[in-house]
Structure formats: structure tokens, C-alpha cells
Amino acid sequence: MLKVLMQGSCSYDCAYCPVRTDSRGYSFTPEELAQTFLSLYRQNRVGGLFLSSGIPYDVDSAMADLIDTARLLRASGCDGYLHPKILPGTARTDINEAAWQANRISINIETTGESRLRALSGIKDYQQDIKKD
DSSP states (O other), rough: EEEEEESOOOSSSTTTTSSSSSSOOBOOOHHHHHHHHHHHHTTTOOOOEEOOOOOOOOOHHHHHHHHHHHHHHTTOOSSSSEEEEOOTOOOOOOHHHHHOSSOOOOOOOOOOHHHHHHHHSOOOOOOIIIOOO
């Protein structure tokens, strides 16, 4: 199993996260990540991918990159295990698309409520960034 972050930096400041705002991280394009994984997959060095990401700009673009990577893998004939992490605040249509491509998904809620989120992050807004109806 290959576990990887698509974006190794984030615009949020969550206290528990190593890629929060003070981190300068790496990033992959969907094409780079798909090619790298497919190379390892075809060599039987990995059988699946657990894919998550920091959110360097906005959740919609970060999630679009995760979904594009999954689409590229499936279009290239990869039938191995694929587990994209659903980022907090992801639109329902993107959750559906990620689920369609994946063997399994998990949703990163990050907190149990608004007051707990305030203790973890001075930037995130519970209604807009986590709950997002």
C-alpha cells in the first residue's frame, strides 16, 4: 500500500497537522502521481493507493486533483485498491465521484463540533469548512 499526500502544504493551521501553514511542502500533479503509482503497481511493488492531501488553496481544487488522479488510474487499467480521503468541506457531487472511482473512501471530519475546532484552528470555520451543507 502506498500512502501519499497529493499536496504537502496547507493553508489551514490545524494544531495536530505537520503540513499546516508553517510548512513548505511538495506537490504532485494528478499525472505525476498516477504515472508514479502505475510504475510501482505494474512492477508489483504496490497493490493499492491511499491518497490524501493538504489544502493549499481551496478544498474544491485539492479534491479535484484527488479525483483526477483516481480517474487517470482507472482509465489506465489500474484495478488495484484505491482509497481517496474525502477532505473536509468537499461538495457532495465530488464525494459521489470519488466514491465511484474508489474501492473505499473515508471522510476526514477533523472535529466533533464548533468549539473543538476553535481550539484546533484559528482559521477554519465550522459551518463553511467542515459542515458545509
